[in-house]
Amino acid sequence: MKKVLIATANKGKAKEFESLFAPLGFEVTTLLDYPEMEEVEETGETFKENAILKAEAASNQFKVMAIADDSGLLIDALNGDPGVYSARYAGKEKNDEENIKKVLRNLQGIPAEKRTARFHCTLAVSVPGEKTLTVTGECEGMITTEKLGDGGFGYDPIFWIEDQSCTLAQMTREEKSAISHRGKALEKLKEVLPKIIN
Numbered sequence: 001m002k003k004v005l006i007a008t009a010n011k012g013k014a015k016e017f018e019s020l021f022a023p024l025g026f027e028v029t030t031l032l033d034y035p036e037m038e039e040v041e042e043t044g045e046t047f048k049e050n051a052i053l054k055a056e057a058a059s060n061q062f063k064v065m066a067i068a069d070d071s072g073l074l075i076d077a078l079n080g081d082p083g084v085y086s087a088r089y090a091g092k093e094k095n096d097e098e099n100i101k102k103v104l105r106n107l108q109g110i111p112a113e114k115r116t117a118r119f120h121c122t123l124a125v126s127v128p129g130e131k132t133l134t135v136t137g138e139c140e141g142m143i144t145t146e147k148l149g150d151g152g153f154g155y156d157p158i159f160w161i162e163d164q165s166c167t168l169a170q171m172t173r174e175e176k177s178a179i180s181h182r183g184k185a186l187e188k189l190k191e192v193l194p195k196i197i198n
């Protein structure tokens, strides 16, 4: 079976990538399979910089093609926060629960129509000896006033999708991937990397 290395240690992302790549005949390995590996410091100021950092670190270490995902939630009423710092919004322990609480606290009193937000995803593909390639995807939504649903990960329980009238955490993994920032970025990746994906 063909293998693809996804340079992430995030369980939620890992599951989504497994579901996205399985139909393409790929076995997915992630950094969760290598717990001894040290986490790459995300020193970039943009999703693109951080995605490239993570992808190149993994492909250099393992000498294989690696795909990294840097993503985050941009909330208009918070001037684009938590943005690139989404994972660590409430502290360096990367606690989804605390991150959600902080967002809801900071949006207290903000009316529904002003709670617009988007998820962003940049995927970087690094092949040893070749220039790293990036693609992006975005998903528009609204921030709820309470958590709804227990699927997904991260900020999904407070991210409302207008068209479907539910949060990303109330969708199946397939439903989420059909409209998500990650799903859209991967669709673009499939176009630019036909040789590798097919």
Ligand SMILES: O=P(O)(O)OP(=O)(O)OP(=O)(O)OC[C@H]1O[C@@H](n2cnc3c(O)ncnc32)[C@H](O)[C@@H]1O
Pocket: 007, 008, 009, 010, 013, 042, 054, 069, 070, 071, 072, 073, 086, 087, 088, 094, 096, 099, 119, 152, 153, 154, 155, 156, 168, 180, 182
């Ligand atoms: O860097 P890796 O190892 O991939 O894992 P991470 O969790 O640190 O990932 P990021 O640096 O890209 O931070 C992205 C954060 O944005 C949030 N996020 C990204 N995609 C999401 C999604 O599809 N649903 C909900 N939250 C998401 C989530 O809280 C992530 O921790």
Ligand SMILES: [Mg+2]
Pocket: 042, 087
């Ligand atoms: Mg990270």
